[in-house]
Amino acid sequence: xxxxxxxxxxIQGLKIxxxxxxxxxxxxxxxxxxxxxxxxxxxxxxLNVSHNKAKCVACYLCPTVCPAKxxxxxxxxxxxxxxxxxxxxxxxxxxxxCGYCVxxxxxxxxxxxxxxxxANYSRKDFVYSKERLLEKK
Amino acid sequence: xxxLTIDDKQVTAPKNATIYEAAKINGIKIPxxxxxxxxxxxxxxxxxxxxxxxxxxxxxxxxxTPVTDGMIIRTSTPDIIxxxxxxxxxxxxxHPIDCPVCDKGGxxxxxxxxxxxxxxxxRFSDExxxxxxxxxxxxxxxxxNRCVLCGKCARICDEIVSFGALTFISRGIETKIGCEFEGxxxxxxxxxxxxxCPVGSLLARPFKYKARFWALTNHKSVCSYCGTGCNxxxxxxxxxxxxxxxxxxxxxxxxxxxxxxxxxxxxxNSDKRLTTPLVRKxxxxxxxxxxxxxxxxxxxxxxxxxxxxxxxxPRLANExxxxxxxxxxxxxxxxxxxxxxxxxxxxxxxxxRSFGATASPATIPDIQxxxxxxxxxxxxxxxxxxxxxxxxxxxxxxxxxxxxxxxxRGKLSKLPDATTLxxxxxxxxxxxxxxxxxxxxxxxxxxxAAAIPGYADLEKALAGFTPDAVAGQSGLSAAAIRxxxxxxxxxxxxxIIFPIGNAYPGHNxxxxxxxxxxxxxxxxxxxxxxxxxxxEKNNSQGxxxxxxxxxxxxxxGQIIDGxxxxxxxxLFIAGENPVVSYxxxxxxxxxxxxxxxxxxxxxxxxxxxxxxxVVLPACSFAEKEGTFTSVDRRVQHIKPAIGKIGKxxxxxxxFGTLIAxxxxxxxxxxxxxxxxxxxxxxxxxxxxxxxxGEVGAFAPVIVKATFVAPKAAVVEPVAGKLALVTGSxxxxxxxxxxxxxxxxYVCPEGYVELSRGDAAKLKIEExxxxxxxxATGSTKLKARITPRMPEGVLFSPYHFGAAGINQVWSGAPVxxxxxxx
Ligand code: SF4
Ligand code: SF4
Ligand code: SF4
Ligand code: SF4
Ligand code: SF4
Ligand code: FES
Numbered sequence: 023x024x025x026x027x028x029x030x031x032x033i034q035g036l037k038i039x040x041x042x043x044x045x046x047x048x049x050x051x052x053x054x055x056x057x058x059x060x061x062x063x064x065x066x067x068x069l070n071v072s073h074n075k076a077k078c079v080a081c082y083l084c085p086t087v088c089p090a091k092x093x094x095x096x097x098x099x100x101x102x103x104x105x106x107x108x109x110x111x112x113x114x115x116x117x118x119x120c121g122y123c124v125x126x127x128x129x130x131x132x133x134x135x136x137x138x139x140x141a142n143y144s145r146k147d148f149v150y151s152k153e154r155l156l157e158k159k
Numbered sequence: 160x161x162x163l164t165i166d167d168k169q170v171t172a173p174k175n176a177t178i179y180e181a182a183k184i185n186g187i188k189i190p191x192x193x194x195x196x197x198x199x200x201x202x203x204x205x206x207x208x209x210x211x212x213x214x215x216x217x218x219x220x221x222x223x224t225p226v227t228d229g230m231i232i233r234t235s236t237p238d239i240i241x242x243x244x245x246x247x248x249x250x251x252x253x254h255p256i257d258c259p260v261c262d263k264g265g266x267x268x269x270x271x272x273x274x275x276x277x278x279x280x281x282r283f284s285d286e287x288x289x290x291x292x293x294x295x296x297x298x299x300x301x302x303x304n305r306c307v308l309c310g311k312c313a314r315i316c317d318e319i320v321s322f323g324a325l326t327f328i329s330r331g332i333e334t335k336i337g338c339e340f341e342g343x344x345x346x347x348x349x350x351x352x353x354x355x356c357p358v359g360s361l362l363a364r365p366f367k368y369k370a371r372f373w374a375l376t377n378h379k380s381v382c383s384y385c386g387t388g389c390n391x392x393x394x395x396x397x398x399x400x401x402x403x404x405x406x407x408x409x410x411x412x413x414x415x416x417x418x419x420x421x422x423x424x425x426x427x428n429s430d431k432r433l434t435t436p437l438v439r440k441x442x443x444x445x446x447x448x449x450x451x452x453x454x455x456x457x458x459x460x461x462x463x464x465x466x467x468x469x470x471x472x473p474r475l476a477n478e479x480x481x482x483x484x485x486x487x488x489x490x491x492x493x494x495x496x497x498x499x500x501x502x503x504x505x506x507x508x509x510x511x512r513s514f515g516a517t518a519s520p521a522t523i524p525d526i527q528x529x530x531x532x533x534x535x536x537x538x539x540x541x542x543x544x545x546x547x548x549x550x551x552x553x554x555x556x557x558x559x560x561x562x563x564x565x566x567x568r569g570k571l572s573k574l575p576d577a578t579t580l581x582x583x584x585x586x587x588x589x590x591x592x593x594x595x596x597x598x599x600x601x602x603x604x605x606x607x608a609a610a611i612p613g614y615a616d617l618e619k620a621l622a623g624f625t626p627d628a629v630a631g632q633s634g635l636s637a638a639a640i641r642x643x644x645x646x647x648x649x650x651x652x653x654x655i656i657f658p659i660g661n662a663y664p665g666h667n668x669x670x671x672x673x674x675x676x677x678x679x680x681x682x683x684x685x686x687x688x689x690x691x692x693x694x695e696k697n698n699s700q701g702x703x704x705x706x707x708x709x710x711x712x713x714x715x716g717q718i719i720d721g722x723x724x725x726x727x728x729x730l731f732i733a734g735e736n737p738v739v740s741y742x743x744x745x746x747x748x749x750x751x752x753x754x755x756x757x758x759x760x761x762x763x764x765x766x767x768x769x770x771x772x773v774v775l776p777a778c779s780f781a782e783k784e785g786t787f788t789s790v791d792r793r794v795q796h797i798k799p800a801i802g803k804i805g806k807x808x809x810x811x812x813x814f815g816t817l818i819a820x821x822x823x824x825x826x827x828x829x830x831x832x833x834x835x836x837x838x839x840x841x842x843x844x845x846x847x848x849x850x851x852g853e854v855g856a857f858a859p860v861i862v863k864a865t866f867v868a869p870k871a872a873v874v875e876p877v878a879g880k881l882a883l884v885t886g887s888x889x890x891x892x893x894x895x896x897x898x899x900x901x902x903x904y905v906c907p908e909g910y911v912e913l914s915r916g917d918a919a920k921l922k923i924e925e926x927x928x929x930x931x932x933x934a935t936g937s938t939k940l941k942a943r944i945t946p947r948m949p950e951g952v953l954f955s956p957y958h959f960g961a962a963g964i965n966q967v968w969s970g971a972p973v974x975x976x977x978x979x980x
Contacts, residue, residue: 080260082371082374099368
């Protein structure tokens, strides 16, 4: 066996390793370090609020368009006889984060945020109710 | 037929067709917005513009222009498309475009056309409307801001419903649809206007915001209220019937329904539905398993023989009634009946002896083909409202003459040229006999009449019924009776219509034979003629056809008596609520109290079910398969639209299991039973579920005419008392409609209707609580004062459990009562 053939690759490898020791690391020290998500990132949904009310008028377009069939809307009638979402629920376990719901909404009532930390302990906690989805200000 | 060219295609069309109809027949689509096939051409919206070469290429509305021979029509030139776009732009100018919150979204003609013609910008600008929205009505919401002024609502309410609640108000840009003096909507609540409104101006409030139309699964079915047998489409989502969906191509009635059919479906998914069997233990109804409950019932029925009896509602499907009968036969009893035992007598006794058949020799479509309609009781409209629409159309569009014989005036009396003879209550048979007598005397009878069996006896029996003799007792003039007789005899085609039902004990076998005599005497049979006896409930005619009534055993009245005397020890009641719907509540309650073992299968904990030892939760029509037979013997197939509620079972399954437990053999499927029916019931031969399809099939009726001399009861007035007559109210049918929201919004409780004259005499005001008392008992009911009631006569509907009129009424056609405040 030729010793050169044995050691040259090892030395070359160590050279690369050595060079990395002096470079800026790519690993993000999550969770102590936070990633910066892109503007168009499609994370957890938020229901937009205007005049202290969810903008959603329960038109049923998002549950209709949703390919994962994970949105449940139930319309209600408020004191002014206006339509509002008495129930608005997204099952995040089924959501494929396609963003169709946002696209379908005729009144700009729903958007997708940068929120991606959706891990949880039990299945039912993945069902986001209207209260949890309302945008936090 | 004329020949014409539409879009370069050579086509033919009937001479009286419009361009729109001609195109439609030939598969060419012209968009419409204000046109409806049921209504007269109107031409309000200009969506249907087409070009006709002979008219120098002018754009003309297709829906109002009749075709002529050789017409050359173009339906979609660039100019026309432009014009239609402009029509839409102008409509959208004032339209709020609030589709996201409008319930019509997804089913809206304006939305669809806007999409189709890609109107996504507007060259004009103007203010939107600011009409006040009427939210006050529990059934119909009116938002005139969305209205496109097509006039369909006002037209249907006038042309078909003949109520005239809606009309155009104001002129020009201010035009809107409203009620008289811009008041609240107070009408029949048939929902016809809602169904034809092309936009979201008129909406069904019970369905408001419940779901989008595209989320509903539509199931075709048949209305389970009255015997008209209207076809329905149930809109189902998540195993719930959320609404009835309008389908203009459904049934003889083109999708028209009455208040009960359109707004009364909520009983299907009501929270009050029974969901589990109950067995009485230590005096309390306690939840039990099916096995336990059915085992108990079977052990009671086994070998019980004539000590067992059965009462059924005629709402059950034909297949179920056949099994119920089989169950009783397996138990060794011939005691079974329906409809209080007397309400079907017009068919089972009257027509049976006069026509040799237990069904009507006429159909609902005959109404519009007739020249003269003789209607017994204005209530015919209330009992069978969609038949009432047919009468409206026959009179208003086809020029049929309408003669009414009634104990009060009613909606039908208001039709153009209708003549109503208001007779004293209870003497309808005498008046009809007098008409027959007049026909004989004036030699208006058909030549062949004398050869028909029973002629001589009839002649003899009618001797005492000269119009002059009957005039006094009936409060009519002899001339009026004679006029009715001549009108009837001289009409080319004449049809007699009368309702029967629990609340009409006077419409009995004698009345049936009396009207049958008129038809037989004058030979009025065949298309547009005959006699139409309208049985009350969705399958009343079917119950008669299946023979579910007393033939060798006890009838319903005798069964109740038997319970009271102890002769009947086990009583099985399926779907019936005798405590409310049979006369004399005290007697019925005492009898049901007395009977040793009472089984009730029902959808709800009714007054009767509450007295039972075993309560079995049954399924509604929306959860089962079977057939219903309408008043004119149209046999229609229903299929499950939703899954069963709770642990409920169909009556078919209940009876089947019990038969097996008694050691009998029960057919496994409704289809198998229908096979038996087709093989054994006259007129049903050759039918199968497949052959019935969506439209059903008529079971023909073969008449073997015989004259029968009907007995005319004489109702003696009682001094100082008022004559109470019972009946049905427009919004209700039987006792089931108490569980429908629509009917209960409009008419939540019983009442007693009296004339203005009597009200003035007794110093009664509208809504006063009156004590109505007879020899049978008393109850407290609100007063309703109306101009339609003759003096001395009271009317009260019978559907209600609370303060029921059957506490006062013992089953006589006329009850003499006193009324105090
Ligand atoms: S992102 Fe896509 S899958 Fe998720 S809720 Fe919206 S439409 Fe449904
Ligand atoms: S599409 Fe928008 S307005 Fe409609 S239900 Fe969804 S979030 Fe609400
Ligand atoms: S519900 Fe019927 S009666 Fe009332 S306005 Fe509409 S069409 Fe006329
Ligand atoms: S309310 Fe509806 S049906 Fe009536 S005119 Fe307006 S758009 Fe037409
Ligand atoms: S209740 Fe009678 S008239 Fe009314 S929709 Fe039902 S079947 Fe038709
Ligand atoms: S559909 Fe012809 S004018 Fe409206």
